[in-house]
Amino acid sequence: MELMCHCSSFLLSPENHNATCSLSLNYTLVVLNQSLPRFAPLLWDHAHVRVCADGGANRVYDEMPLFFPHQQPSHVRSRYKPDVIKGDMDSIRTEVLDFYAKLGTKIIDESHDQDTTDLHKCVTYLRDLTPKIEGSELCILVAGALGGRFDHEIGNINVLCRFSNTRIILLSDDCLIHLLPKNYYHKIFIQSSVEGPHCGLIPIGMPSGSSTTTGLKWDLKDTEMRFGGLISTSNIVKGEIVTVQSDSDLLWTISIKKL
Numbered sequence: 001m002e003l004m005c006h007c008s009s010f011l012l013s014p015e016n017h018n019a020t021c022s023l024s025l026n027y028t029l030v031v032l033n034q035s036l037p038r039f040a041p042l043l044w045d046h047a048h049v050r051v052c053a054d055g056g057a058n059r060v061y062d063e064m065p066l067f068f069p070h071q072q073p074s075h076v077r078s079r080y081k082p083d084v085i086k087g088d089m090d091s092i093r094t095e096v097l098d099f100y101a102k103l104g105t106k107i108i109d110e111s112h113d114q115d116t117t118d119l120h121k122c123v124t125y126l127r128d129l130t131p132k133i134e135g136s137e138l139c140i141l142v143a144g145a146l147g148g149r150f151d152h153e154i155g156n157i158n159v160l161c162r163f164s165n166t167r168i169i170l171l172s173d174d175c176l177i178h179l180l181p182k183n184y185y186h187k188i189f190i191q192s193s194v195e196g197p198h199c200g201l202i203p204i205g206m207p208s209g210s211s212t213t214t215g216l217k218w219d220l221k222d223t224e225m226r227f228g229g230l231i232s233t234s235n236i237v238k239g240e241i242v243t244v245q246s247d248s249d250l251l252w253t254i255s256i257k258k259l
Contacts, residue, residue, distance in 0.1 A: 004184035010046045010141060011039060011194040021189040025139040030122045031056035033091055034144030036063045037173045043141050044080060052082040053118035055091030056144060057100060081105055086125055087118035117155045123163055138166060145170035161205055177253045186244040190237050198255040201232040208248040215242035
């Protein structure tokens, strides 16, 4: 079975890069319409392309200056200019749209498409853009994906399943979530300075007849998991590497430390 590695090096500043995690990923960022995580500027710096999903542009405009209280808000807003604003445009404020349009941000109105979420639209855009981005495998970081309305959260998790062949990481101030596709053996490099120890593995789409892990306080050993039965929540990472193998897709989640 093919190996798939995972590493949250995007939570580390470039000068603190962990050499044990040798993944070469091409990061992009999608900002949704929820409060920005405290590490949003770091995600922005790691990303090669930054896309705001509709009202996510309001969040960048309003909240990015709060991370730099000793700088002029106008300077911060000009520095943190999204490359693209995409969505059905029912949430973005007019003054925000005009501000970024004048700075050269590309505006893509998808109001004709009411069958997909704004995140779905942004992921589709970035996947289509991938051949134009030189480098390695695409990894889409999604800020503001968790918190707020539960149906929005479930919609975002559904995007993970709909694009199971694309690396997508949902982020909030408290945790991250991404998919572990069933057709891989997974090795997760834990960045213990910024994440953990609490974690979880949750079957998604169908029950797991057999899941096996190493590196957790309560490891799974050919364990069945399903809703209405056992799921591995409130687990704890023990070391620097966690391995996972399952006969169904799993969600991996781990807490993000408040430093």
